[in-house]
Amino acid sequence: MAAAHYLALTGGVGGAKLALGLSRLLEPDQLRFVVNTGDDFDHLGLHISPDIDTLIYTLAGLCNTETGWGRANESWQFMTALSQLNGEDWFRLGDRDLAMHIERTRRLAAGMDLTHVIRELAGALGVRHPILPMTDDPVRTTVDTAQGELAFQHYFVRDRCAPAVTGVRFVGAEQARLSPSLSEALRDPALAGVIVCPSNPYLSIDPILAVPPLRAALTNLQVPVVAVSPIVAGAAIKGPTAKMMRELDIPNTAVEIARYYRSWIDGFILDEADRALKDEVQALGLATVVTRTVMVSLEDRVALAREALQLIDQPS
C-alpha cells in the first residue's frame, strides 16, 4: 500500500517556514506542495516566480533568512550595474538568484511548462519534494487600490504595500487549467489530507482557489483540510495581511481567517496568543488546536508541522 500522501498549499515566506517543517516529517513521495503563482510577473524580460523560488530556496537550505526572500550569501553586482544603465531597479535581483530567473525564462521560451521547469530547477538544487505551481497557465494577481489598479509586485515591492487595498483580482484564473501533475496529486487515492500554510489568504491562498478546477477539487475533498492561522494576536508575522484586512473592513483576527476558510476546511490551528478565540473558532464547526505557531527555529517549524499532521489524522 502506498504511503499516506499530503498536499500543502503555500505562498510566500510564512508558508515556506511550515513547508520546511513538513518536509522534515514527510518523505518526498508523501508530500507535495501547491504554490501560488499569482505573484509571478515578467520583469526585465524575465519570468519571476517569487513564491516558488522562496519555497525552492527554503527547502534547498539556500534561503536568505535575513531578507526572507532571495538567496543566502547573495551579491548585488548586477543590480549596481543595472542602476548605472538606468534600468528598473526597484525589484532587487541578486547575482545568484538571477540564474534561476534566466534559466526559468529560457526553458519556458523553449516550450517547457512551468511545472517541468520547476521540477528541473528545484531538482538541480537538491529539492526532492514535488513543488507544483497552482497552474501552468498565466494568472496575475492585480490589486485594486485607492491609487488605481496595480500589478501585484508593483503593489507589494515597488510601493511597499502602502496603497490602501479595495480589492484583489486574479487575472487569467478563470481560464487557468490544472497541470497533469497537480490533477494526479488531487486524485491520488493515498491522499490523506491538505495543509493550508500560514500564508496571506487574500494574496497567496485565494489565487490558488481562483483556479476553477483546483477550487472544485479542494472544496470537494473527502479528506481533512487544516489551516494554520497567518494572523496572531491581530497581526501578521510578515506581510500585509492584517493591514489589508483593515482596509477591506474585515476585523483583523484569526477568527475571521477561520470564517473566511470555513466552507472548505475542517480544522484550524490558532496561536497560543489567541487561545481566547478557540471557542469562537470551534463554533464555526472547525476542529481547533491551540499551539505555538510563531516559527523562529527549525524545531518550531517541525513542531507546528507535526501539530498540523496530527490534526489531519485526528480531526476531533
Added chain:
Amino acid sequence: MAAAHYLALTGGVGGAKLALGLSRLLEPDQLRFVVNTGDDFDHLGLHISPDIDTLIYTLAGLCNTETGWGRANESWQFMTALSQLNGEDWFRLGDRDLAMHIERTRRLAAGMDLTHVIRELAGALGVRHPILPMTDDPVRTTVDTAQGELAFQHYFVRDRCAPAVTGVRFVGAEQARLSPSLSEALRDPALAGVIVCPSNPYLSIDPILAVPPLRAALTNLQVPVVAVSPIVAGAAIKGPTAKMMRELDIPNTAVEIARYYRSWIDGFILDEADRALKDEVQALGLATVVTRTVMVSLEDRVALAREALQLIDQPS
C-alpha cells in the same frame, strides 16, 4: 564650418585598442565608430553584442584588460549559480556585464532599434563618441568548418577556434539595411576619412562590408580609407586571424591583408616588424606607413591613432 569627421570600422579587442586611441585625439562630434554585429547572438534568451560591448567598455574605461573582454572588477556569482542549475555555461557572463545584456534585450523587445539602445547604454556609462552598429537588422556570422557549420560564438568561444575554417558567411547580411544614423554619417559632407582598425578581416571587417548599402558607400567614398594591419610578422596579436588564413590557404602576411583590402582602401599601416614588406604593399598602389602597431600602453594606442589620421590627411 563643421569639424572634420572620421569613421572607424572596428570589431573586437584589437580594434577597440585603436578606437580608444582615436577617441583621445578626436572629439565626439569628429569620430563615429561603425561596429561589427555579425558576432551578435542570442544566448540564454539574451541579445549579446560582443564587439559593441568590448568597444563600450573600452571607451568607458571599464574594460577587463586581463581577459580582453567583459568588465573590469567582474564577479561570477551568476555563472556559478547557472552551472548549479545545469544551465549552458560555456559563454561566461559576469554579474555586472549581465546588466548590459538584460537591458539591451529588454529595450530591443520593447521595440527600440539597436542603434538607439546602444546610444542609451553607452551614454549611461559615459561614452560620448557615437557607436553605430553596422546595421540594426540581424546578421549572424556563420563559420563553415571541417566539422560542419557553426554559429560564430560556438566556433569562437565554445570551440575555441579549434575547428579548421573552410568558409565564412554572414547570414542575413544581404537583407540588412543601413540605420538612419549610419546613413547620415556616411553622407556627412565633413567626412574626412575612414580608419579600418586592426580587426580580423574575415570575421570583423567582412561582415561590415557584407551589408550591401554599407559596402556600396565604403567602396565609393571620395575620402581616404586607411587600414592598420591586424597581422604582425605573420601572427595576429590576438584571435584566430593567422590560423584562419592558413586554413583558407592565404599566406599569413600583412601583405595579404593589404591585398585583400586594396580595392577599397587607400593607405595601409604596417608594423615595424614587417618593414621589409613595405615595397610590396606600396606596389599594390597603397600609401604605406611603417610604425609600431603593437599597442601595449595607452600612449601606443594614441600614437597609432595619430599615424592613421596623418595618413588620411596626407595620403602620400
